Amino acid sequence: MKDKNGAGRDEVVKVEFDRGVAIVTLNRPEKRNCMNPPLNARMIEVLDELEGDDRCGVLVLTGAGDSWCAGMDLKEYFRDNDDKPRGVQLKVRRQSGVWFQRLQYFEKPTIAMVNGWCFGGAFTPLVCCDIAIASEDAKFGLSEINWGILPGGNVTRAVAEVMSARDGLYYIMTGETFDGRKAVEMRLVNEAVPAAQLKKRVREIADKLLEKNPMALKAAKDTFKRVRLMSWDTANDYIYAKGEQLQFLDATHGRELGLKQFLDDKTYKPGLKAYDKSK
Numbered sequence: 001m002k003d004k005n006g007a008g009r010d011e012v013v014k015v016e017f018d019r020g021v022a023i024v025t026l027n028r029p030e031k032r033n034c035m036n037p038p039l040n041a042r043m044i045e046v047l048d049e050l051e052g053d054d055r056c057g058v059l060v061l062t063g064a065g066d067s068w069c070a071g072m073d074l075k076e077y078f079r080d081n082d083d084k085p086r087g088v089q090l091k092v093r094r095q096s097g098v099w100f101q102r103l104q105y106f107e108k109p110t111i112a113m114v115n116g117w118c119f120g121g122a123f124t125p126l127v128c129c130d131i132a133i134a135s136e137d138a139k140f141g142l143s144e145i146n147w148g149i150l151p152g153g154n155v156t157r158a159v160a161e162v163m164s165a166r167d168g169l170y171y172i173m174t175g176e177t178f179d180g181r182k183a184v185e186m187r188l189v190n191e192a193v194p195a196a197q198l199k200k201r202v203r204e205i206a207d208k209l210l211e212k213n214p215m216a217l218k219a220a221k222d223t224f225k226r227v228r229l230m231s232w233d234t235a236n237d238y239i240y241a242k243g244e245q246l247q248f249l250d251a252t253h254g255r256e257l258g259l260k261q262f263l264d265d266k267t268y269k270p271g272l273k274a275y276d277k278s279k
Helices: 037-051 086-104 120-128 143-147 155-162 165-174 180-185 195-210 214-227 232-249 254-264
Strands: 013-018 021-026 058-063 067-069 110-114 117-119 131-135 139-141 177-179 191-193
Touching (some): 021 037, 021 195, 067 110, 086 120, 110 195, 180 191, 214 232
Parallel strands (some): 058 110
């Protein structure tokens, strides 16, 4: 399957491996990496493939060229489908959202490395990543209001997840852009660094995550995302159940190993670093 510019599905998303990190690059730079049907279909496959690939301990999502992602391809998602039967439109809509949901609860830690333009529909995968680091000069915008629609495809929900009501409404209603520094201030991203330091900073965070127990990381991030929607009592039960599940599933017996190294061997302090997984 090829996109409108003749690129195959394997070409619209690039995957590279580097010392435990899978770098996934949205690769439509001539379109500022806008998401189209071939790209979204390929992203579903990529996430399925990487979840079982031992070369991927951390997933970094970025964009080719000077953009992270400029949202949905307006021509391929809107103009080209406006006259199609509703069944076709629903299929395209479902496909576009599947990989966002997979990303949100991906088996391994995920980092959004926002290297440039991030607009509209791109806010959903951005928020679905566990951690987000941007270049200071990255440009963000919710421009849907400028062409007469609302931020759909769960973009509005994604914005409401991380930004305050005042900030979210302001940018949804005005369509104004903002940079990486402002994105940090509004908690859309964790940090903003000079563009020249972006890859280095993301690598530092990835290395820190690679030190941790992968089963514990998965349980910890899923638990945080789930309990935010629960009552205190329900959350308490869920957290205990998740902890017991972790002990059962963790074949490396990380909890016991960590306690032994701290209490018996006195070789590390859990408040300062991770236990040694190799022992």
